[in-house]
Amino acid sequence: MPTSRPMRADARRNRETLLSAARQAFLDGGAEVHVEDIARGAGVAVGTLYRHFETREALIEEVWRSEVDELCAAADGLLDRFAPLDALRRFLLLLVDHSAVGKGMSVALESIMATDSPVFDDARTRMADALTRLLDAGSAAGTVRGDVTGATLLRALGGVCTLRATEGWIDEARQIAGLLLDGLRHGATHPA
Amino acid sequence: MPTSRPMRADARRNRETLLSAARQAFLDGGAEVHVEDIARGAGVAVGTLYRHFETREALIEEVWRSEVDELCAAADGLLDRFAPLDALRRFLLLLVDHSAVGKGMSVALESIMATDSPVFDDARTRMADALTRLLDAGSAAGTVRGDVTGATLLRALGGVCTLRATEGWIDEARQIAGLLLDGLRHGATHPA
Amino acid sequence: MPTSRPMRADARRNRETLLSAARQAFLDGGAEVHVEDIARGAGVAVGTLYRHFETREALIEEVWRSEVDELCAAADGLLDRFAPLDALRRFLLLLVDHSAVGKGMSVALESIMATDSPVFDDARTRMADALTRLLDAGSAAGTVRGDVTGATLLRALGGVCTLRATEGWIDEARQIAGLLLDGLRHGATHPA
Amino acid sequence: MPTSRPMRADARRNRETLLSAARQAFLDGGAEVHVEDIARGAGVAVGTLYRHFETREALIEEVWRSEVDELCAAADGLLDRFAPLDALRRFLLLLVDHSAVGKGMSVALESIMATDSPVFDDARTRMADALTRLLDAGSAAGTVRGDVTGATLLRALGGVCTLRATEGWIDEARQIAGLLLDGLRHGATHPA
DNA sequence: CATGAATGAGGATTCATTCAT
DNA sequence: GATGAATGAATCCTCATTCAT
Numbered sequence: 081m082p083t084s085r086p087m088r089a090d091a092r093r094n095r096e097t098l099l100s101a102a103r104q105a106f107l108d109g110g111a112e113v114h115v116e117d118i119a120r121g122a123g124v125a126v127g128t129l130y131r132h133f134e135t136r137e138a139l140i141e142e143v144w145r146s147e148v149d150e151l152c153a154a155a156d157g158l159l160d161r162f163a164p165l166d167a168l169r170r171f172l173l174l175l176v177d178h179s180a181v182g183k184g185m186s187v188a189l190e191s192i193m194a195t196d197s198p199v200f201d202d203a204r205t206r207m208a209d210a211l212t213r214l215l216d217a218g219s220a221a222g223t224v225r226g227d228v229t230g231a232t233l234l235r236a237l238g239g240v241c242t243l244r245a246t247e248g249w250i251d252e253a254r255q256i257a258g259l260l261l262d263g264l265r266h267g268a269t270h271p272a
Numbered sequence: 273m274p275t276s277r278p279m280r281a282d283a284r285r286n287r288e289t290l291l292s293a294a295r296q297a298f299l300d301g302g303a304e305v306h307v308e309d310i311a312r313g314a315g316v317a318v319g320t321l322y323r324h325f326e327t328r329e330a331l332i333e334e335v336w337r338s339e340v341d342e343l344c345a346a347a348d349g350l351l352d353r354f355a356p357l358d359a360l361r362r363f364l365l366l367l368v369d370h371s372a373v374g375k376g377m378s379v380a381l382e383s384i385m386a387t388d389s390p391v392f393d394d395a396r397t398r399m400a401d402a403l404t405r406l407l408d409a410g411s412a413a414g415t416v417r418g419d420v421t422g423a424t425l426l427r428a429l430g431g432v433c434t435l436r437a438t439e440g441w442i443d444e445a446r447q448i449a450g451l452l453l454d455g456l457r458h459g460a461t462h463p464a
Numbered sequence: 465m466p467t468s469r470p471m472r473a474d475a476r477r478n479r480e481t482l483l484s485a486a487r488q489a490f491l492d493g494g495a496e497v498h499v500e501d502i503a504r505g506a507g508v509a510v511g512t513l514y515r516h517f518e519t520r521e522a523l524i525e526e527v528w529r530s531e532v533d534e535l536c537a538a539a540d541g542l543l544d545r546f547a548p549l550d551a552l553r554r555f556l557l558l559l560v561d562h563s564a565v566g567k568g569m570s571v572a573l574e575s576i577m578a579t580d581s582p583v584f585d586d587a588r589t590r591m592a593d594a595l596t597r598l599l600d601a602g603s604a605a606g607t608v609r610g611d612v613t614g615a616t617l618l619r620a621l622g623g624v625c626t627l628r629a630t631e632g633w634i635d636e637a638r639q640i641a642g643l644l645l646d647g648l649r650h651g652a653t654h655p656a
Numbered sequence: 657m658p659t660s661r662p663m664r665a666d667a668r669r670n671r672e673t674l675l676s677a678a679r680q681a682f683l684d685g686g687a688e689v690h691v692e693d694i695a696r697g698a699g700v701a702v703g704t705l706y707r708h709f710e711t712r713e714a715l716i717e718e719v720w721r722s723e724v725d726e727l728c729a730a731a732d733g734l735l736d737r738f739a740p741l742d743a744l745r746r747f748l749l750l751l752v753d754h755s756a757v758g759k760g761m762s763v764a765l766e767s768i769m770a771t772d773s774p775v776f777d778d779a780r781t782r783m784a785d786a787l788t789r790l791l792d793a794g795s796a797a798g799t800v801r802g803d804v805t806g807a808t809l810l811r812a813l814g815g816v817c818t819l820r821a822t823e824g825w826i827d828e829a830r831q832i833a834g835l836l837l838d839g840l841r842h843g844a845t846h847p848a
Numbered sequence: 849c850a851t852g853a854a855t856g857a858g859g860a861t862t863c864a865t866t867c868a869t
Numbered sequence: 870g871a872t873g874a875a876t877g878a879a880t881c882c883t884c885a886t887t888c889a890t
Contacts, residue, residue, distance in 0.1 A: 236448040238430035259455030266454035620832040622814035643839030650838035
């Protein structure tokens with residue numbers, strides 16, 4: 081009886097479905113989603129939800145973790161392939177798109193930033209670190225001002241993701257990203 | 273609450289105390305404060321709270337309205353006394369200070385932006401309008417780019433106010449305000 | 465606003481009713497009574513129960529405490545008025561009657577003895593102390609053997625109270641009390 | 657479970673293991689053990705548990721039955737080899753030891769006595785009958801008072817078995833057994 | 849047969865709101 | 870008018886039992 085036998089196929093599927101349902105529920109109804117709703121949204125009973133996630137909080141945390149994982153990886157990937165400023169721009173737009181396709185990032189970001197619960201310390205730190213890497217690269221290249229930290233930019237991104245199915249929000253979000261990018265270029269030593 | 277009969281002095285005092293207590297409670301405990309706590313904070317019983325405010329939502333709305341009134345008035349006052357770009361800068365810093373002195377603006381803004389509940393439509397619209405007046409003045413003067421709406425800037429301000437007693441958040445908030453301001457100047461026809 | 469204004473008449477009445485209902489519920493259904501049942505039994509809603517008692521456990525504890533208070537007081541009263549051995553005999557019979565009139569003592573005793581939860585340490589200790597006083601008096605008078613502690617007698621009393629609406633249980637309980645009493649006299653220095 | 661086909665060796669082994677695990681679980685955690693825990697303790701999955709026992713209750717009943725079988729057999733064995741009063745004394749001490757060696761008797765007895773569920777009627781009756789045989793023998797020999805029934809003594813034994821890993825409980829249990837024995841001798845026609 | 853994932857009724861607790869005092 | 874006790878729907882979580890793999 082190995083401690084971690086590979087999860088049964090249907091169980092893994094349910095786990096994924098639950099995570100998706102939770103993401104969707106966050107998008108639809110904000111942060112105070114009810115476990116019953118998530119379960120119903122995934123087409124399973126609450127018991128199943130609790131088999132996969134210790135508590136409501138644990139599920140929420142997991143949703144965030146996966147979102148953050150994805151984004152951090154993207155940030156590093158962009159840095160490998162593009163010039164720093166361009167990587168930064170693309171990352172901000174990625175954030176917008178990420179929110180757009182309903183991946184739940186908007187709520188994630190919002191919660192990560194709006195709370196100081198230790199539960200999200202990790203997510204916050206990793207996001208801030210990813211942003212710091214982008215900013216530092218730009219700063220080293222002289223195309224981004226050097227006095228803004230990843231943590232600060234993370235806060236500033238709130239507006240990009242704080243949206244709720246408003247008409248035309250995508251263009252709005254892109255414009256905000258553009259504003260911040262212009263602001264970051266403003267004091268650079270080698271203005272692009 | 274018939275307009276005809278003026279409210280008794282103690283009743284009016286209770287009303288004000290309740291509004292203050294609610295503001296303070298929002299600051300201390302986020303948005304999901306309990307009515308009991310607000311009432312206790314005001315030194316009255318829940319029954320008294322309900323005499324003055326139809327529902328919990330009505331009280332919250334009222335708190336927001338007064339915050340927004342104050343800020344909108346400030347925006348117009350600044351426009352009267354300063355050049356548009358300067359007025360905009362001062363307004364952004366005012367927002368930061370407003371949050372700083374515990375006036376509850378941060379939570380207000382957050383809620384106004386993060387919800388699309390019709391309850392806050394009014395507050396949202398008035399805030400956006402105030403910002404639009406500031407932006408339009410700058411745009412007319414050629415010191416602010418002309419393609420950003422008040423509604424968009426309102427969203428972008430989320431990061432300025434989304435803070436929770438973090439060490440050094442004031443400097444962070446000011447820096448974000450600065451970033452946005454620089455971004456807004458970037459495409460202006462007459463760069464300052 | 466004095467910290468402890470005397471409780472309103474109807475509130476006090478509800479509190480008492482709830483305690484009675486809880487006692488009755490314990491008698492009827494053992495220790496795993498449901499809060500809803502207790503509340504219904506008292507003719508109030510669960511919310512009222514929770515206004516008076518922090519948690520289910522707190523209510524149970526309170527029931528026990530009042531039962532134990534009553535019995536300990538009785539023990540001391542008997543010692544004042546009767547010779548030690550007689551006081552002991554009367555106390556044991558009192559225990560039987562106490563169970564008989566549905567005061568819930570049986571379940572109380574059972575729970576007190578069958579658990580080592582710190583919640584009941586106090587109740588256990590006070591009961592044991594009361595019994596020790598009775599035994600010591602008898603021992604000093606030479607009518608009760610001197611090597612049995614109150615704690616041990618408390619355990620031995622389990623059988624007196626462990627009963628569930630059996631036909632003829634009162635006589636049975638009295639007989640058990642008699643057996644123990646005879647056992648306690650057996651090694652006395654001055655057999656009665 | 658048709659009697660016709662003998663149970664497979666591994667199936668029988670699982671059944672035994674489950675009974676042991678249940679006994680142990682009762683000892684460790686009281687009466688409200690969870691089926692999952694029992695199954696885990698036996699190293700099998702719940703499904704296997706349910707293959708062997710219709711319901712949780714059925715398993716519990718089975719545990720009790722085997723305990724009671726063992727004790728009743730012991731009672732009769734003692735009567736064959738010792739004088740009635742001696743047999744009774746030894747039986748009471750056996751009960752103590754039985755509890756001591758973790759055979760689960762304490763919980764069994766407790767449950768048998770503390771419930772009037774028809775589920776345990778059988779166990780209760782057989783235990784009472786065994787005690788009655790011991791008492792009757794003593795009564796016939798004139799060394800035990802004749803007016804106490806096995807059922808009553810069964811109830812009185814509660815205190816002997818109601819124990820939870822208390823320091824020094826064995827001596828306490830033996831002393832209680834001694835008290836009861838002395839009480840039973842007290843009114844005998846031929847006091848020992 | 850064994851496994852352990854899924855079910856879902858049931859139970860404890862919270863809190864906005866009402867209403868007797 | 871003020872008080873704070875009572876209400877009860879709503880929510881999170883548990884666990885005996887079933888059933889697909």
